[in-house]
Amino acid sequence: xxxxxxxxxxxxxxxxxxxxxxxxxxxxxxxxxxxxxxxxxxxxxxxxxxxxxxxxxxxxxxxxxxxxxxxxxxxxxxxxxxxxxxxxxxxxxxxxxxxxxxxxxxxxxxxxxxxxxxxxxxxxxxxxxxxxxxxxxxxxxxxxxxxxxxxxxxxxxxxxxxxxxxxxxxxxxxxxxxxxxxxxxxxxxxxxxxxxxxxxxxxxxxxxxxxxxxxxxxxxxxxxxxxxxxxxxxxxxxxxxxxxxxxxxxxxxxxxxxxxxxxxxxxxxxxxxxxxxxxxxxxxxxxxxxxxxxxxxxxxxxxxxxxxxxxxxxxxxxxxxxxxxxxxxxxxxxxxxxxxx
Amino acid sequence: xxxxxxxxxxxxxxxxxxxxxxxxxxxxxxxxxxxxxxxxxxxxxxxxxxxxxxxxxxxxxxxxxxxxxxxxxxxxxxxxxxxxxxxxxxxxxxxxxxxxxxxxxxxxxxxxxxxxxxxxxxxxxxxxxxxxxxxxxxxxxxxxxxxxxxxxxxxxxxxxxxxxxxxxxxxxxxxxxxxxxxxxxxxxxxxxxxxxxxxxxxxxxxxxxxxxxxxxxxxxxxxxxxxxxxxxxxxxxxxxxxxxxxxxxxxxxxxxxxxxxxxxxxxxxxxxxxxxxxxxxxxxxxxxxxxxxxxxxxxxxxxxxxxxxxxxxxxxxxxxxxxxxxxxxxxxxx
Numbered sequence: 001x002x003x004x005x006x007x008x009x010x011x012x013x014x015x016x017x018x019x020x021x022x023x024x025x026x027x028x029x030x031x032x033x034x035x036x037x038x039x040x041x042x043x044x045x046x047x048x049x050x051x052x053x054x055x056x057x058x059x060x061x062x063x064x065x066x067x068x069x070x071x072x073x074x075x076x077x078x079x080x081x082x083x084x085x086x087x088x089x090x091x092x093x094x095x096x097x098x099x100x101x102x103x104x105x106x107x108x109x110x111x112x113x114x115x116x117x118x119x120x121x122x123x124x125x126x127x128x129x130x131x132x133x134x135x136x137x138x139x140x141x142x143x144x145x146x147x148x149x150x151x152x153x154x155x156x157x158x159x160x161x162x163x164x165x166x167x168x169x170x171x172x173x174x175x176x177x178x179x180x181x182x183x184x185x186x187x188x189x190x191x192x193x194x195x196x197x198x199x200x201x202x203x204x205x206x207x208x209x210x211x212x213x214x215x216x217x218x219x220x221x222x223x224x225x226x227x228x229x230x231x232x233x234x235x236x237x238x239x240x241x242x243x244x245x246x247x248x249x250x251x252x253x254x255x256x257x258x259x260x261x262x263x264x265x266x267x268x269x270x271x272x273x274x275x276x277x278x279x280x281x282x283x284x285x286x287x288x289x290x291x292x293x294x295x296x297x298x299x300x301x302x303x304x305x306x307x308x309x310x311x312x313x314x315x316x317x318x319x320x321x322x323x324x325x326x327x328x329x330x331x332x333x334x335x336x337x338x339x340x341x
Numbered sequence: 342x343x344x345x346x347x348x349x350x351x352x353x354x355x356x357x358x359x360x361x362x363x364x365x366x367x368x369x370x371x372x373x374x375x376x377x378x379x380x381x382x383x384x385x386x387x388x389x390x391x392x393x394x395x396x397x398x399x400x401x402x403x404x405x406x407x408x409x410x411x412x413x414x415x416x417x418x419x420x421x422x423x424x425x426x427x428x429x430x431x432x433x434x435x436x437x438x439x440x441x442x443x444x445x446x447x448x449x450x451x452x453x454x455x456x457x458x459x460x461x462x463x464x465x466x467x468x469x470x471x472x473x474x475x476x477x478x479x480x481x482x483x484x485x486x487x488x489x490x491x492x493x494x495x496x497x498x499x500x501x502x503x504x505x506x507x508x509x510x511x512x513x514x515x516x517x518x519x520x521x522x523x524x525x526x527x528x529x530x531x532x533x534x535x536x537x538x539x540x541x542x543x544x545x546x547x548x549x550x551x552x553x554x555x556x557x558x559x560x561x562x563x564x565x566x567x568x569x570x571x572x573x574x575x576x577x578x579x580x581x582x583x584x585x586x587x588x589x590x591x592x593x594x595x596x597x598x599x600x601x602x603x604x605x606x607x608x609x610x611x612x613x614x615x616x617x618x619x620x621x622x623x624x625x626x627x628x629x630x631x632x633x634x635x636x637x638x639x640x641x642x643x644x645x646x647x648x649x650x651x652x653x654x655x656x657x658x659x660x661x662x663x664x665x666x667x668x669x670x671x672x673x674x675x
Contacts, residue, residue, distance in 0.1 A: 043528040043529065189557075189600060190614045190633075192599065192601075193598075193601075193611045193613050194614070196601070197613050215528065217529070218600065218601030220601075221602055222601040256529060259529050261536065262602065263558045263561055263585050264561070266581075267536075267563050270540070271533035271537055274533075
C-alpha cells in the first residue's frame, strides 16, 4: 500500500453555539490514495458535508476543529496551517465542486471569466493565457463550442452544463484531490450519468484522488472504490464498495441498503423502515449512537460506544462485529429483472 | 372490463411564453402535448420522466387544477372541466393531491389541526366533534399522535410533514389521489416509511393513485403500470414488471441503465445520453427523442412515431422498438 494522499485522523468539528456545542463531526478518520475514489455516504445531518468543508479549511466560527484533529495532505498538516498557506493549496491542489451549480457560480460574470479567475489565482499567467486555459477546460468537460460558450453567463446554461463548468473550474489547476459534495443531486438521471462518467474519466486521466460525498448509494456503487458510511458524526462502517454493499456489517448500513426500492422490486414486499430519529448533535448518547433505532441492540449497545472492528476487508463500529463477521439477516438479493432475449 | 375512474383523451396543455418588449407571446411551451390517460379503479399508474417532461402539469390537468388547452378529462365518466360549481366541489373531495415539498405545501401559520380540518370545514362535515374525531383518526393512521394537533409545521421533520400532507389529502376520504414526487425530498430511510405508508393506505382505503416521480425504482416499486414521459408526450407505457424487464423505447432503456445501483449484481455501464433535453418551446420534428437517441435514423426526423401496442398493455412510440442499443450491456442486467 502506498501512503494515502489525504489522511484524516480523529477529525472533530464542533460548533459552539451559545453555551451549547453541536458535535457535527465527532472523531472521523479515513484516507484516500492517488487515483482512488472514496464515497462518503450518509443521510442529512450526519456530518458528511462538514467533513468536506473541514478538509478544505472552510470552517468558520462558531465552528472549530477541535484539539487532536488531523488532516494530512501529501505529508503536510492542514490543521492549524496559516490561511495564507492554505490558500495556495485550496483551489490549486485540492479542488471542490458543490451541489448547487447555480448558486456556486457568480451570475454577473461569464463562465470563462470564472474559470480563468480560478486559474489566475494560483498560476502566474496572463489574461489571454487564462482564457485559453478556460476554453481548454470547457472542452475537456465536454461542452460543445467552447470558444463560444466561454463568453456565456451561467443563466444561459442548463443545470448539467453549469455543473460541467463547476468541474472545469475546479480542475483548471489540475488538483491532485477533488472533493465533490453531492455533485449530481440537483440533476436528472440522464444528466447525472453524464457527470458521474465525466468525473470518473477525469479521475483516471489526471490520476486524481476523489472524495465523493453523497446520500445516493447508487452513485457511490457506480464509481467509488471504497465507501465510508457516516451516522451521527461518525463513520460506522468502511470497506470496499463490493464487499460493503454485498455484505453490510453495520446494522445501519444494512438498513439503508434495504430501505431503497430497487428496480424490479414490487410493493408486495414492504421496504425496510428504520424507526425513530437521529439523536441530536448537541447531545450524542454516550453509547452506540444507532442503538435506539437498531433492531439488534442489546444492553451493551446502550452502555458503551463500540470502536471500529475489523471484519474481513471491512471495518464496522458495532458490538456484534467484535468477534468478526456478523451474519446479516438482510442479503442483497439478486434483482428480479431478468436478461431479455 | 370495468370503466376507468379517470380518463384523458388527447390532453394538451400549452403555456404562452412571454418575451420581448411588450410581453407579446413569443412562443408556446408545450408542457403536455397529446397524452391519453386511463386509470382503472384501485390501480396505481406511475408517471416517470425527467424535469420539464410535463409530468407534474399532467397531474394538475388530471385533477382539474389546470384546464387543458385541448382534450378532456373525465372522472367516472364526467368531464371535470364542464361541471357546475357544486358538482366540482364534490369532486374536490373525491380527488386529492400530495405535493413534493413538505415545507412549502403546508401553511406555516396553521397548526396541524387547522391544516387537516380545513378540508372538512369546506366540505361541511357537520359537527365539530365529528371533525375532531376524523382528524385525530386520520393523523393516527399516518403515524402522528394527538399531541401533534396544536403544533406548527416547522416543529416537524420532513418525513412527519409529508405525513401531515397525506393526512390533509386523505381526511376527506377521496377515491383518487395524485402523488406528485411525494418522497423525493426525503432521506432514504424516511422515504421507505412514506412509501410503505402510501401502499398501506391505498389498500385500506381502496384508493387509486396517479404517482408522479423521477425515480424509476420508486415508481416501479409502487405502480401497477408505468408511463414514461419525454418532452410532453408518453413514449412508453406498460405494466411495471414488463417495462423494467423488456423496455422497448430507447429512452426508457437509457433511463433504466442510468439509474445507479448500489449492489454489484445490478451495476452495469450506463448508456450515457449525449446532450440535454431540448426545449419544450421548440421540440424537435418527428420523434422528440431523436436528437439524443443513439439509434435514430432519417425516418425519426420526418415522422412522429405513434404510440402503438406491441404486446398486451405494452405501448411504445418508436420506429425501432426494442432495437438493441450500441452499448451491449444495456438490457442484460443479470
